[in-house]
Structures are given as C-alpha cells and as structure tokens.
Amino acid sequence: MSKMIPDLEGAFREFVPPRDAVLLELEQEARREGIPIIGPVVGQFLHILARAMQAKQILELGTATGYSAIYLARACEGLKGKVVTLEKDERMAKRAQANFKKVGLEHRIEIRVADALAEVTTMKGPFDFIFLDIDKEGYLPLLSHCHRLLKTEGLIVADNVGFHAANNFNRALFQSPQWKSVHLLSFLPYHSPEKDGLCLALRT
Ligand SMILES: C[S@@+](CC[C@H](N)C(=O)[O-])C[C@H]1O[C@@H](n2cnc3c(N)ncnc32)[C@H](O)[C@@H]1O
Numbered sequence: 535m536s537k538m539i540p541d542l543e544g545a546f547r548e549f550v551p552p553r554d555a556v557l558l559e560l561e562q563e564a565r566r567e568g569i570p571i572i573g574p575v576v577g578q579f580l581h582i583l584a585r586a587m588q589a590k591q592i593l594e595l596g597t598a599t600g601y602s603a604i605y606l607a608r609a610c611e612g613l614k615g616k617v618v619t620l621e622k623d624e625r626m627a628k629r630a631q632a633n634f635k636k637v638g639l640e641h642r643i644e645i646r647v648a649d650a651l652a653e654v655t656t657m658k659g660p661f662d663f664i665f666l667d668i669d670k671e672g673y674l675p676l677l678s679h680c681h682r683l684l685k686t687e688g689l690i691v692a693d694n695v696g697f698h699a700a701n702n703f704n705r706a707l708f709q710s711p712q713w714k715s716v717h718l719l720s721f722l723p724y725h726s727p728e729k730d731g732l733c734l735a736l737r738t
Pocket of ligand 1: 573595
C-alpha cells in the first residue's frame with residue numbers, strides 16, 4: 535500500500551513559493567495588523583490560473599492592502615491586461631494604491647473605492663477572471679452579477695469558502711446549471727486561515 539508523507543502539513547510548508555521584498559513586507563504587515571490576506575500559496579495559484587487562461591481583463595472584489603491584486607496584475611502584465619479591484623474602505627484603498635506604485639504596477643491596476651455589491655450592478659464586462667474576496671455574506675448576492683460580467687468560460691475563484699457565511703453561495707453554485715464548479719478543502723500556509731476552502735467555477 536502506498537504510504538503518505540509523515541507530517542504532511544510540515545512537509546508542504548517547504549513548498550511555499552518564494553516572493554519579493556514588497557510581498558514579504560505586506561505579509562508581515564498583515565500579520566501585525568490582523569489583515570486577512572491570501573498569502574503566497576493562493577497568490578501563486580491565482581497567478582498560475584490567470585496565466586494559464588491568458589486572462590487579460592481581471593476583476594477583484596476585496597483589495598485590502600493590494601497583496602492579491604499584485605499577484606493578479608503580474609499575471610496579466612505580459613498581455614498588457616488590466617485588473618479592476620474594488621475596496622469599500624478608503625484608508626485600505628490608499629494603502630493599496632501606494633503599494634501598486636511601489637511595485638510599479640499602478641498602470642495595470644484600477645482601484646475603485648466602492649461597495650462591491652452596489653458597484654457591480656452598473657459595471658460592464660466582459661471579464662476573463664473574477665476573484666471574490668469580500669465579506670462572505672456578499673458572495674451569494676454577487677453570483678448573478680459575476681455571471682453577467684464574465685465571458686463564457688470565464689472563471690470565478692472564491693476565497694474563504696470554508697466560512698459559514700459562504701455556505702449559501704457554495705450550495706447555490708454547486709446546484710446551478712450556469713456554472714461548472716469545484717470546491718477544494720485546502721491546507722494553505724500563510725493564508726488566513728491556513729485550513730480553508732477555495733472554489734473555482736467556470737461560467738457556462
Ligand atoms: C479578505 S480582505 C481582502 C484581502 C486581499 N484580497 C488580499 O488577499 O490581499 C477583504 C477586503 O474586502 C473589503 N470588503 C469587504 N466587503 C466589501 C464590499 N462589500 N465591497 C468592497 N470591499 C469590501 C474589506 O474592507 C477588506 O479590505
């Protein structure tokens with residue numbers, strides 16, 4: 535019988551992707567201030583997904599200090615793509631904007647200070663890729679807008695779907711014929727929290 539690696543979580547901590555000084559600084563800041571960010575594993579995951587599908591138009595809901603938006607912007611930089619990111623907290627948005635300048639990506643990212651639930655109602659697509667990371671109660675009300683804003687075969691990635699407040703979204707997505715979805719229960723070093731669910735859904 536095949537044996538598992540003992541201390542699987544410890545072993546997988548070896549495979550946390552490397553990152554530059556700015557991302558490391560944002561991680562330290564997030565730990566200090568209790569800002570929930572996706573961390574390097576999910577960052578790399580988003581980067582790989584966006585690159586693999588050649589996403590050019592990316593929408594992010596929930597910016598915080600801009601950590602995840604930097605991963606997304608770097609993923610579409612080669613295609614001269616664009617990330618639109620929505621943040622309701624003005625002070626966070628200012629910090630994110632400063633971080634985008636610090637990494638030289640301010641031309642690639644448009645940050646809007648807005649409540650995502652209101653802002654999406656007037657937005658026009660099509661986007662190739664949407665990353666959901668706002669308060670989890672907001673996921674379900676956003677779902678129909680995500681469908682309208684995504685191109686056919688566009689992708690949603692939703693973070694923190696292990697949270698109780700995301701469960702109505704999980705169920706709706708799983709049951710909907712408009713999406714082909716997968717829910718991954720994951721171990722994610724440096725993610726907030728480290729054991730959580732991630733969801734990927736393709737717009738049909
Ligand atoms: C989990 S943090 C985002 C972390 C970020 N995506 C990262 O990994 O670097 C969630 C952010 O979404 C913002 N937020 C929550 N609900 C929102 C809403 N309805 N509209 C816009 N922003 C919202 C919060 O202010 C917070 O900064």
